[in-house]
Structures are given as structure tokens and as C-alpha cells.
Amino acid sequence: MTLRRNFLMGSMIAAAGAATLRTAAAETVALPTADTSNLATDDGYWAAVRDLYDVDRSIANLENGYWGIMARPVLEVYLENTQRVNRQNSLYHRSAFGTDFENVRTRVAAAVGALPEEVALTRGATEALQVLITGYNKLQPGDAVLYCDLDYDSMQYAMAMLKDRRGVEVKTFSIPEPVTREAVLETYKEVLDQTPKAKLLLLTHLSHRTGLVMPTREITDMARERGVDTIVDAAHSWGQISFNATDLGADFVGFNLHKWIGAPVGMGFFYIKKGRLADIDIHMGDQDWPADDIRSRIHTGTLNFAAALSVPAALDLHEKIGAASKNTRLTYLRNQWVGPVRAMETYEILTPDDQSMHAGITSFRVKSKGTKDDNNALVAKLRDEFKVLTVCRAGVAAGQCIRVSPALYTTEAEVARLVEALAVISGA
Structure with a gap:
């Protein structure tokens, strides 16, 4: 009876502790009303935004594409969550983390304009896109897959791996310089027309190499007309550009949360449009989730609990600024x-x-x-x-x-x- 009483007491403590885990940050942030008629140069507004960040001003850091530092309100949430998770340890994980993690997934889905069942959390866009690329199972020997020079290195590696994994031809091409919208569209049209066996295209929404924003919807529509699926890399675009997952026109998209959204390092997610889940393999033979649950498509193992729990705080601030x-x-x-x-x-x-x-x-x-x-x-x-x-x-x-x-x-x-x-x- 004593052991049972202690166990129940521990569960209640864990549940109470879980309820105090901080997930919001925006309510602590007071920003002045922005001058929408001259927003880009509203010094008062952007000075208030800058004040949310503690940065080293000894150097002008113009290399923020690696990851986006957390604003102070998000960092405070992350540190509090780290302390509480560390203090409660596995008691918290065994009793409450599953529900909290699912709430984070639901929050992310709402932010990107998707259904919760279309979203799975990962440790970044690289992991998300590797899962989509290597798990795409509609390829047959002799089919072709396509990617260009401006796509991200890790994604190029995964596409190249499909030659051995799926027995396909891997075709690469380059975006011409100087770049114009017309030249980009014509390049993709030519490549698709010249590769009738193409079945899969990797497309980067905003290139990490040059910053070029691709006319993604036009290209995904062009590919679909030719029977080609597109996997979109939105690691750098979501947070810099205002859009939802469905705006891209692709059924498979990988996103980052620790770049332009400003979540703790090690957070991302992928989107699989409802009705397309069967076209991505179950990840590493996962048996924790049913085959018709998107969470079976990523089996990460132990992750940074506090980082995941702090994602809503980053989204709150992102949405407060807009x-x-x-x-x-x-x-x-x-x-x-x-x-x-x-x-x-x-x-x-x-x-x-x-x-x-x-x-x-x-x-x-x-x-x-x-x-x-x-x-x-x-x-x-x-x-x-x-x-x-x-x-x-x-x-x-x-x-x-x-x-x-x-x-x-x-x-x-x-x-x-x-x-x-x-x-x-x-x-x-």
C-alpha cells in the first residue's frame, strides 16, 4: 500500500509539474504599434524587436542562415523547460510528455495551415527531408529523379542515394546565371520534358546557397502535369516568407523550426498531404505507431524534450511579429x-x-x-x-x-x- 501510495503521489506531482511547463512567450512581449504605411523603416518598432535579442555586437553577424538564435522570451521558456524536465526526469516523460508533445505537433500544424495528421516533428529539416526522399516508395528501376545545383547538400546526397536504393537514374542540372523568373521556369520545363522517365523532383523553395526564391507553385504544377512528384525543401523559406504548406502545391515538404522561426536548435517537421502517407515508407520498421499514422514515418528516439516543448513559444513570437x-x-x-x-x-x-x-x-x-x-x-x-x-x-x-x-x-x-x-x- 505504501509503495502504491508513493507511486500515485509521484504521478500527481509529475502531472502538476507538467501543467506548469511554459510553452508561451508572446504574452510577455510588449511591442509598439507598427507604422504599417512605412513598416520597413519604422525605427521605434524594429528597435523594440531588436531589444528582444541578446547578441554579441563586437561583430556584425550577417551569417544568420545557419540557425536563428532564440529571442530572450523564447530562451527563457526553453531554460525553464530544461530545468523542469531535468528535475522531473523520466517521471515527467513517462506521465506527461506524450500529451505535451502531441500538443506541440498540433500547434505546429495549425501554424503551417495543415491538419495534425499531416505533420510529424523531427530534429530539423535535414532529417525531415531525408525521411521523405529515402522513404519515397513509388520509384521503380529505370525511373529518374531530378535535382539542381542550388539544392541543399544533404538533400542532394539523399537523392543520389536513390540510385542504389531504388535503381533509378539520377539527373542533375544547373540554374543559369544571371537568374530571371522566366529562365528558372524554362530550365525546369526543359529538364522535365527531356526526362520522360522522371518520377521525383527535389525543389528548394529558398536556396541556402544564393537566397534565390523559386517559383515553387508553378514548378510543382508543371511537374504534376507530367506525372512527377515534388519534395519541397522549405527549410529557409518558412519564417522569411508568408505562406502555408498547401500554397506550395507539393504533397511532401520539409520544414525547419530553428532557423527563421527561432525555436531551439534541433527542431523541424515534415508535411505529407492527407492521402499520400502510403507513398512514404515506415521509418526503420517502426512499430510504435500504426501504419496509417504519420508518426510511424519518423523514429527519432530520445530527443531534447525542452526544445520541443519550447516550439510554441517561438511560434507565438513569430506570429506576434508576423x-x-x-x-x-x-x-x-x-x-x-x-x-x-x-x-x-x-x-x-x-x-x-x-x-x-x-x-x-x-x-x-x-x-x-x-x-x-x-x-x-x-x-x-x-x-x-x-x-x-x-x-x-x-x-x-x-x-x-x-x-x-x-x-x-x-x-x-x-x-x-x-x-x-x-x-x-x-x-x-
């Missing part, structure tokens, strides 16, 4: 450096100024200098001599480049520092 507002500000910061640098003879900007084809990320290179050594040397010079952090990106067919990705906490002065540095380096 995806469209974030896009407006990030695009403005992008244009602050792209315009002046485009006018310098030394450099070439790889992303067009067509507003439908970029968000906050854009890349550049020194003309006729597209090697790894060239670009790494310039990245080092910007960092060490001018205190501006950028990153070299490989894989672009026309040559390596340097990616610039401002964040909501970036100031106009930090962007101007990049412009001044490139002017000095070019001798302009």
Missing part, C-alpha cells in the same frame, strides 16, 4: 547592401531584385573569382579586418559565392559596415 512583417524588414536590410554593391564593378550579385525571387538572403562573388580559396579569403578578410561575419557557399555551378543573411536584430549600421568594407576592398 511573417509578412519579418519579410518586409529582412528584404529591406537585404536591399540596403545589395543596391550599393551591385553598383560596384568588382562584384556580381547572384539573386535578382525581382521581389518574388528573394527574401532576406542574397549572395555575391568577386567577378571571375569563384574558387573556394577566393571566397574563403574574402570571408576571412571581412571577418578579421572589418568585423563583418559572412560565409562561403559552395555548390553553385558558376562558382562559389559569399552568403549574406541579416536577422531581425541586425541594424542598418551593421549592413552599412559590409558596404563600406566591400568598397574599400574593391578600391571603389
Whole structure:
């Protein structure tokens, strides 16, 4: 009886503790009313947003494409959740985490405009997309799969793996420079028309290499007309661009939560449109969930509980600021450096100024200098001599480049520092 009483008491304590786990952050955030007529340059509003982030200002960090740091309200939720999960340990996990985790999944689904049964949480977009690519089971020997030079490395690896896994032909192609919307659409049309055995296309909504935003819906529609399924990589777009999962026109999409949504590192998810689940294999022989449950398509094992529990806080703040507002500000910061640098003879900007084809990320290179050594040397010079952090990106067919990705906490002065540095380096 004593043992039973102690067990029941422990369960009640765990349940009570679970109820106090913090998932919200936005209610603690007070932002001024934004001037919607001049949102991009509303200094008071964006200063209040910047104040939500504790960052190292000793360097102008224009390399925010790796992951997005947590705003202070989200970090506070994450730290509290870490402490509570650590204190309650397996008692919490055995008694309450399953329900809490399911609530997070439901919250994510609502945020992306999907049904809960269409969403499964992962440890990032890479894991999400690897599951979709390697698990896609409609391929037959002799079929073809397609991807381009601007797609993410890990996803290219997974597509290439299908040659041995499924016995298919892997066809690659490049996006031409200079880039235009018409050229992109024509490139995909030609590749699809020239590959009648194609059955699967990898398509990156917003390229991590150059920041190019693909006309995704037009391309997925084009592929579907030819009997080709598309897996969309939305790792960088969701949070920079305002859209829902269904807007992309694809039945399979991988998302990140720790980049432009600002959740703790190690969180993402995938979307499988209702009615398409059977076309993705059960993951690693999972038997925890029924075959008709999307959660059987990812078997991660033990994850960072506190990170998952803090996702709603990140979504709350993201929605409080608004995806469209974030896009407006990030695009403005992008244009602050792209315009002046485009006018310098030394450099070439790889992303067009067509507003439908970029968000906050854009890349550049020194003309006729597209090697790894060239670009790494310039990245080092910007960092060490001018205190501006950028990153070299490989894989672009026309040559390596340097990616610039401002964040909501970036100031106009930090962007101007990049412009001044490139002017000095070019001798302009």
C-alpha cells in the first residue's frame, strides 16, 4: 500500500509539474504599434524587436542562415523547460510528455495551415527531408529523379542515394546565371520534358546557397502535369516568407523550426498531404505507431524534450511579429547592401531584385573569382579586418559565392559596415 501510495503521489506531482511547463512567450512581449504605411523603416518598432535579442555586437553577424538564435522570451521558456524536465526526469516523460508533445505537433500544424495528421516533428529539416526522399516508395528501376545545383547538400546526397536504393537514374542540372523568373521556369520545363522517365523532383523553395526564391507553385504544377512528384525543401523559406504548406502545391515538404522561426536548435517537421502517407515508407520498421499514422514515418528516439516543448513559444513570437512583417524588414536590410554593391564593378550579385525571387538572403562573388580559396579569403578578410561575419557557399555551378543573411536584430549600421568594407576592398 505504501509503495502504491508513493507511486500515485509521484504521478500527481509529475502531472502538476507538467501543467506548469511554459510553452508561451508572446504574452510577455510588449511591442509598439507598427507604422504599417512605412513598416520597413519604422525605427521605434524594429528597435523594440531588436531589444528582444541578446547578441554579441563586437561583430556584425550577417551569417544568420545557419540557425536563428532564440529571442530572450523564447530562451527563457526553453531554460525553464530544461530545468523542469531535468528535475522531473523520466517521471515527467513517462506521465506527461506524450500529451505535451502531441500538443506541440498540433500547434505546429495549425501554424503551417495543415491538419495534425499531416505533420510529424523531427530534429530539423535535414532529417525531415531525408525521411521523405529515402522513404519515397513509388520509384521503380529505370525511373529518374531530378535535382539542381542550388539544392541543399544533404538533400542532394539523399537523392543520389536513390540510385542504389531504388535503381533509378539520377539527373542533375544547373540554374543559369544571371537568374530571371522566366529562365528558372524554362530550365525546369526543359529538364522535365527531356526526362520522360522522371518520377521525383527535389525543389528548394529558398536556396541556402544564393537566397534565390523559386517559383515553387508553378514548378510543382508543371511537374504534376507530367506525372512527377515534388519534395519541397522549405527549410529557409518558412519564417522569411508568408505562406502555408498547401500554397506550395507539393504533397511532401520539409520544414525547419530553428532557423527563421527561432525555436531551439534541433527542431523541424515534415508535411505529407492527407492521402499520400502510403507513398512514404515506415521509418526503420517502426512499430510504435500504426501504419496509417504519420508518426510511424519518423523514429527519432530520445530527443531534447525542452526544445520541443519550447516550439510554441517561438511560434507565438513569430506570429506576434508576423511573417509578412519579418519579410518586409529582412528584404529591406537585404536591399540596403545589395543596391550599393551591385553598383560596384568588382562584384556580381547572384539573386535578382525581382521581389518574388528573394527574401532576406542574397549572395555575391568577386567577378571571375569563384574558387573556394577566393571566397574563403574574402570571408576571412571581412571577418578579421572589418568585423563583418559572412560565409562561403559552395555548390553553385558558376562558382562559389559569399552568403549574406541579416536577422531581425541586425541594424542598418551593421549592413552599412559590409558596404563600406566591400568598397574599400574593391578600391571603389
